[in-house]
Amino acid sequence: MATCSDTLTLPSGRVISRATADAAADWLTLLMSGEAVEEQQRQWSQWRQAHADHEAAWQHIESIVGRMKSFGPGPAYTALSSYGASGRPPSAARRRTTQVLVWAGLATGAGLLASRTGPWQARMADCRSATGEQRSFALEDGTQIMLNTGSAVNLRFDASERRILLVEGEIMVATRHAPGLAADPRPLRVETAEGSIRSLGTRFTVRQRSGRTSVAVLESAVEISSRSALGPTRVLHAGEQTQFNRETVETPRAIDEQTDAWTRGQLLADEQRLDEFLAELGRYRPGMLRADPQIAGLRLSGVFPLADTDRILATLPSVLPVSVQWRTRFWATVVPADQAR
Template structure:
């Protein structure tokens, strides 16, 4: 305890801070959610104070039994929380554990089920039993289902690149498919990448062709040099090149007039924590090839090149402004 009297905050503001913590911890927030959070954080000094106070409480309760944590929360002068708020916080602390608030260091359930997976900021490569070569991008997980009739790679989380193997050890060539919650991607002798997002998938085909089959829609065939988007209902042609889509294999993010908020969201996939920006600059177009190996160095370069400021609320919470 510091002995410093902290200002009382309205209950509704504390509620908002807790709700944002839960939303950003339990879900992989997209660029629009991050922009909305940044707007809320910047709109009032009490929002910033409430956010910092909620975050500061997190590290004290890692591994503590729930009842003891609840009793401790009731006694903290800097908390000044209602019991309903304390119960919500306890569920948040249980999810975050020792990793720190918003740090995305809790092992997702997808990695617990996976045959192959990567952590945040990590990339991996495996040669499968059929000769296929599988690359996984940051924070990704797959389950393999290879049997006498099929070769299926289920993408549970993140992004993959697959080079189809000859399947020489099988009596008959088995179909090679990537399965997702939104539909199937069947390799037709090819190199391709698939990224799983909140509302669909992205496909880039470098060689050969891929048959896309939406879960509730009509199949389409993507050819080499094309990129596509897949939802549960339909497959639509995209504008990005497969080289841009799979540039992560070379440790690069390729941006072509990409809104700043999207650039920061992409970079944030490779670094623990949250990177956001002021809403008034969120749509500023950014172009360039950005290194994914050292995100902090890339952020410094981005700030210098575009006249931006990096404001660290904590080690894990960064806000970009002008």
């Protein structure tokens, strides 16, 4: 299975291996099943004492299960606790269920599945980036993926195909084969809520928007299929971009300079409305950022470095008749200059 990382970071800051996390999940599966005999209980105790990472992983698992239990018989806790009471599911399925729950807790550092709401699909994804963060990963087949701010993907590689499931956000994919190995014959696809993009040996970006997917091809070509079986298939070539929903793929148009600026750590504006600019900038910083309706239609152009979004806001009054009002560090409103106070 393709993975983005072989380690996880606990809330304490301690880094543990996936093998340790999986072993802890296996012990939890066994102990909650009610099937552990005395000898297995002893082995579990020895495993915990064998390495500090083992104990750290187990303590974190206990905190996750404790939070699940405190919320009552919700689906997460029920999935763990029902093994001994309602017949045993196949061991592989049981292990997978436990790993999903535990990995989600490890990834969030707060037992996210214990809560009744929240974007848990993104939080438990195989590869993630935080708000304002950009991360790059090299997969085992040589494929390179770069995640833009607030993005998440799952990887589903098997003997017949390679699938990258875009849960949220935006990614760039560059298909390469691993050094010393022949090109991988398995098709590579990026799947979104609206359809599928098949790589034809290429470099391209994909962004999941609300009800639509944006695709831009930087090298070679991709083939786009909307999720509807009746929808058209369209080949998109280098220098072209388009959008599609579940039924249709729009006519391609030429790529503009803004398309992949984020891969270079930049935000580009070309006579862009201020409210649209701030909406895009808001993706790269936590909290609330908005424009007063009186100046929302002002337009600006420029190249802005994404490494410091506060600095971008600080420069706005030098190029537009506006001022930035801060209610808190995470709540800023851009208002007309004459309203500055």
